Amino acid sequence: MSHGPPGEGAHAEPNLTPLLDVVLQLLMFFMMCVNFVNEQVNEDIKLPKSQAVKPMDKAEADYLFINLKPFALADFQDRLPSDVLSRVQEKFRDGDECILVPGKEPMRRNELRVWLKQQFDDAKQLAEQRGEKGVKTAVVIRGHKDAEYGQVFEILQLCKNVGYRRLLLRALTKNSPGGAT
C-alpha cells in the first residue's frame, strides 16, 4: 500500500487553541510563583532551620532588615565596585562579624549603631507627624547559621537600646525543600 500526496480537497490543520490555553495557564502559574530577588533580604545568608518559626505577616510592611554573617571576601568580589571593595577589604578579615543592611555597604557594629539610631529618630519624627504613638517598625534579624550567639545577642541588645520594641528572628521552616542542611 502506498501513500500518495494528499488530495487537493483534504487540508489537515491542527487546532492550536487548546494548546494555547494550556500554555497560557502554565505561563500564568509560573508568573505568579516566580520569586524575583527580594532586595530586602540577602541571598548569602544561609538561615538555620527551625520548627518554631511562624509564617511571615505580609500585611505588616514596616520592617528593618539586618543581615548578619561571618565575612567572606568571595561573597563581594564580583558584586561591589572596586573602590567599595577595597574599602571593605580594609575593614574586614575573613570570619569577622559582617552586618549587611539593604542598600548600604557592609558595616561593623558601631556603624550599625549610628545607622539604627538615625533610622529610629526618623521613624519617631514621622510617627509624631502622623499622630501615632511610638515607632511601630519591626527589626528583622537574619542571622547566618554560622554566626555566633554573642554577635546576635549584641545586635539584639543594640536594637533594644536604640528603642525598637519589636525584634523578629528569621529562620527557614524545617520542611523547606531548599533549606540549608
Next chain:
Amino acid sequence: MTIRRKTEAGPEPTLPITPMLDMAFQLLAFFVMTYHPSDLEGQMELSLPSEAITQAQDKEDIKPDAPVDKDQDLKLAANITVIVRTQRDNINTGFISGISLQDDAGTTAVDTLDKLREELKSRRANVENKENIKIQADNKLKWEEVISVMDVCQQAGFKNISFVPPPSGS
C-alpha cells in the same frame, strides 16, 4: 428611515494563533528556567519585657540610685534558664558541648536535646512561670545551635524565649 442592506457573508476572520503560541512558549521557557521554589522563610518574635513589667509597681520600688543592669534588657521573668556550652578547640568550636538547666532547685546537666526536652516538660509542671524561659549560650556558639535549643524549648511548651548575655570569657 432605516436602510437595511443585505451583505454577503464575507471571509471568516481568523486569529493568527501560531505567533501567539510562539510568544507564549518563549515566555513559558523563561519562567520555567528562572523558577526555583523559594525557601519558606518564617520568623519568631523575640519576647521583650513589656513597658508595664519594667515599670515599678510601688513608689517604694523606685530606686533612682540603683545601678543600671544593662543585661536585664533582653530578659524576661523566667524560672528556668537553659545554659548551653561550646568547646573552643578549633574542631568542635561552635557546636554544643554541654547543656544544663538552672532553676531554683539548682543546676542539672542533660546530655542531649531530646533529654532536654523531656526535662523541660517535667520541670514546666512545677514552675510558676510556665510560658517564659531564658537561654544563656556561650559567645562562640553557632546561631544554628541556638535555634535548635529554642525549638526544643518551644516544643516543651515555653512560648516566650529570651536571651541572657553570654558568660564573660566564653
